[in-house]
Amino acid sequence: MKKTITAEQVLNYAHVSQDHAAIHVSTEAAKQAGFERPIVHGMYLMGLAQSLYIKENPLKWIFRYSMRFQQPLLIDEEVTFRFVEKHNTIEVMILSNNDKIALGYFEVKELEI
Template sequence: MNKYVTAEAIQRYAVVSKDSAAIHIDNEAATRAGYKRPIAHGMYIMGLAQSLYLADHPKQWITEYDMKFQKPLLVDTFAIFDFKSSDCNIEVTVTAETGDVIASGSFSVKELEQ
């Protein structure tokens, strides 16, 4: 599943999360830190992975999660979310459009009671 991560979305996330670190929203600060442009928040990527998974599985609920971040995701980039399930465990890998693995982890899920 592909998702285009925009600078606008990251700016909105910075406001609601109260994490307005300059590397996420300012081109000059990101460049000084060694990035071509601002980078997405790790928690934004993790939350997006959970939201995308749950949108396709509305009768499930995430009970636990774990995610490790390998590389930053530049804003205005496609992120590819790959989910593999085994019973109640969902493995997720997030890859940038460049092919670099950004993050990987897992969710534990359970069925919602009716």
């Protein structure tokens, strides 16, 4: 599944999370840190991955997760979310231009309705 993370989405997340770290919201601060533009919050990416998975698997519940970030994602870059199911563990990979942004997993349970 592919998504482009926009500056508007990052600003909305910064407002909701109250994480207004300059590297996420200021082009000048990002440039001073060595990036051409602001970077996406890691927690936003992890939450988005969970939301995308649950949208496609509404009868599952994520009860444990872990994610390690390999490198930052710049705003306005397209990312691909890949999910590989192995029993009750979902391997998660977030890629941009074939570069690994993050790797992790979700542990899931079937919801009883």
